[in-house]
Amino acid sequence: MAKVVFLGTPEYGIPVLRALAAHHDVLAVVTRPDRPAGRGRGRPLPSAVKRAAEALGIEVSPAVAARRAVLLELERLYNHVADLGMIANDVGFGIAHIHTQRLREKLLRHNAAVTGHRLLRGGVGVGSAQWATEPDLALVAEVAAEVAEIVALTLDHSVVLDRFTGTAVLPGELARNLGTLGYVARASGLTVDARADHPQVDLGPGFTPVTQEGGDVLARYAVRASEFAASAALLPRLIGLAVAGGGGSVAAAGLGGERTAYDALRVAYRRELVGIAALDLSAPDPVAHLGYSARGADVTDVVVAGRRLMAGGRLTTLDEEAIRADAARRVARIAAELPVRGRRTRKVEGDATLG
Numbered sequence: 261m262a263k264v265v266f267l268g269t270p271e272y273g274i275p276v277l278r279a280l281a282a283h284h285d286v287l288a289v290v291t292r293p294d295r296p297a298g299r300g301r302g303r304p305l306p307s308a309v310k311r312a313a314e315a316l317g318i319e320v321s322p323a324v325a326a327r328r329a330v331l332l333e334l335e336r337l338y339n340h341v342a343d344l345g346m347i348a349n350d351v352g353f354g355i356a357h358i359h360t361q362r363l364r365e366k367l368l369r370h371n372a373a374v375t376g377h378r379l380l381r382g383g384v385g386v387g388s389a390q391w392a393t394e395p396d397l398a399l400v401a402e403v404a405a406e407v408a409e410i411v412a413l414t415l416d417h418s419v420v421l422d423r424f425t426g427t428a429v430l431p432g433e434l435a436r437n438l439g440t441l442g443y444v445a446r447a448s449g450l451t452v453d454a455r456a457d458h459p460q461v462d463l464g465p466g467f468t469p470v471t472q473e474g475g476d477v478l479a480r481y482a483v484r485a486s487e488f489a490a491s492a493a494l495l496p497r498l499i500g501l502a503v504a505g506g507g508g509s510v511a512a513a514g515l516g517g518e519r520t521a522y523d524a525l526r527v528a529y530r531r532e533l534v535g536i537a538a539l540d541l542s543a544p545d546p547v548a549h550l551g552y553s554a555r556g557a558d559v560t561d562v563v564v565a566g567r568r569l570m571a572g573g574r575l576t577t578l579d580e581e582a583i584r585a586d587a588a589r590r591v592a593r594i595a596a597e598l599p600v601r602g603r604r605t606r607k608v609e610g611d612a613t614l615g
Contacts, residue, residue: 263287271308281316289313325460326502327389331380332455333491333498334395338367340484340491341407347481348414351423356414363403363410370399394503397496404492411485424478431475443487446471447479464497 262284266277269291280286291309306314345360368378374391375383383391414420430440435448445452446469453469470486472479562570569577 261285265290266309266313267291268309269307273309274312277309277312278316286316322461323502324389326498327391328384329455329461329463330395330495330498330502331375331383331389331391333494334367334371334374335380336491337400337403337488338364338371340488341367341403343484344407344411344414344481344488347424347477348420351420353414353417353420356410359406359410363406366399366403370396395495395499397499400492400495404489407485407488415481421478424481425474425476427477429474429476432473435475443470443480443483447483448475449473461498461501463494467494 264280264284264286265288266273266280266286267290268277277286277289289309291307291313341360342364345357345364348354348360349357371380372378373393374395375381376392377383383389415424430444430448432449435445435450440448440450441452449471451469451471455463456467456469467490470483470490472482562568569575574580
């Protein structure tokens, strides 16, 4: 019985998944996240393969989505605090910049403790999200309080406020026509926020996207400041969901061998993955990036859309002996043609070589 990770999304993958589950140990099913469907773009719906996996008893854990949401908010914190200082510095209020850089450094060191990298790299992988230690909520709350104080001092400065107001205005209609996203769109009055438009985790009834109507530098500054406070307030809930759904640390992040979807890809690595069934590898499906996360020793057999591409660690799509024989023939032909082209040759230890 092979240990199998099934990768797929569309309906036509369901019979393959069922057949594999009947004869093999399906460690995990990796598919696209739930997303809104239909003209009304209503509530997020699971993929056909996810529904089939749940029917087969392969659990879909919410822990990975919650851990990813935590890392997203931590990323938002260190980016926004840097922006708040640099915008103030651009109008000559350098003292705000100095203090926000101090706070950014504190957040970067915190990131390094959480994931091992100051910029949170390595925290999110194919089908997984993990941290080395649980985020420090007390530190985040302390930084959030200092940021609020810096924002208040900055906006209380009449010269700074005057420079921010009415500068570089992006009207809401123009922002919509340009397809503007992120805090720039929200500063122009557009309620565009992927966390609300394409939710992957329950952020609670109190979450609403932060918006401003002005569309100027002041509005974009205010959106960043409010989003910093909102992210800090969201973290306790998200961390609670992550821990309750599967553990926040590497030791308890679903790597012990249980059968889960999304976050079990690395389980397969630790349990000698010998088979992968893959379907629908088109971007932005995260499965398309599987090759970047796997080592050669991790995968011995690969079947894509019913075709065996690798067996026993060797590619079945290439005839290695035929390639070697063809290469030898080409080398011999080239060597035989060299003297004919009139090039000077000389003897070196009995072999004819180029002179």
